[in-house]
Amino acid sequence: MRFVDEFRDAELGRAVATEILGAVEPGRHYKLMEVCGGHTHSIYKYGVDDLLPENVELVHGPGCPVCVIPMGRVDDGIALARRPEVIFTCFGDMLRVPGSDGSLLEAKAAGADVRMVYSPLDALRIAKANPEREVVFFAIGFETTAPSTALTLKRARVEDVRNFSCMCNHVTIVPPLRALLDSPDLRLDGFIGPGHVSTVVGARPFAFIPADYGKPVVIAGFEPLDILHAIRMLLAQLADGRCAVENQYTRVVPWEGNRRALEAMAEVFELRPHFEWRGLGFISQSGLRLSDAYADLDAERRFDVPGVRVADPKACQCGEVLKGVIKPWECKVFGTACTPERPIGTCMVSSEGACAAYYNFGRFARGEREAV
């Protein structure tokens, strides 16, 4: 398939890996963060890290919205789902995310009408087909997903679908990156930037990373050759003493992003003053809510949402995993009490979460590749 097959070519992959080997300075340790959970998944699915020299370490970033959603927001969603008049719709990733008193899937087992959708448009269709019920869409995701929510809310307004509303949990990518860069825990050499977020926001928003922090960024696609090529580009910048935003994913990512998507988001959303991130705490202006113009479609204003705050389980070290401070297998409960079947932490729930990627692809410790 065009745009895919040519980026999975093993021979080319080995050639780029050889170039990477030639580009690293012996004795220097390189710590590169892949921001996006999709990259983490691809790295372990295709064994990209096995092609890298020992001194190139990949650190897994916070770019999985399911992994960073705080437990309190899950509890709020479940409270809405339990209302008898509500049909609660969400992406499949959210169903098994544990709240303090079970998951949405467990709420569904207990009788709540929770339905999985592939897009917010599906949720709108359910609303139109069930005019006597209130349909709530649990919106989650970075800037890749936010435009689809924005367009659906605009469509709901145009089509006058009054029994549809949205519980907005959309987040933006730049504030957590800045928080990570300000964190004393972490010393990174460069970033593999998120490919599809960048189709919406473009490459320009990442310019602060080289400008303010002196670190290179390469926006990358999701095939194994994309990731290897991005690592090669990062190492070239480091070798040359340069730092800039470069775009490896030029076949998809326009430098300026998608103007229409940004306009739709600007119309429908506004920044929350603060939003809580699992493991990272409250980050200013990092979350989106519906603007006043769309207040009537805001589930948090339409219904009485508890707005609870819940501390993460003590055994769970998702926060340190999300900041790249520890590897998943260093967590006390990884693969024992916390597995994809019975997750304690969000990083084990989502297939893009670092813990699930390590578990599913047999990475129980550094160097081990035993099958599960």
Place this chain on the structure above:
Amino acid sequence: MTRGAPIADDLALACHSDHCITCGDEGVPMRVLAVDAGRSLALCARADDDRARDTIEIALVEPVAPGDRLLVHAGVALVRLEAEGAGAAPPTEDPA
């Protein structure tokens, strides 16, 4: 309390596929089969499986025509894959 769709269906689909929808930053290449320009919708098929079809929001990439290839995320086309400039090269002078 009302009862929703069978749980087993959702269990089978939830997070056992290759990628999650939201967090995977997933983009699916699709081919346009038919366009409803008045409603900014298009019937599209997955580029790797012609039988996998869905109605896609095309407001962000209009105008599109049958045969065009789109990168789709969560039911919305984000970029036209073949469009001139969609895969624009970075500026020679980096803004950083």
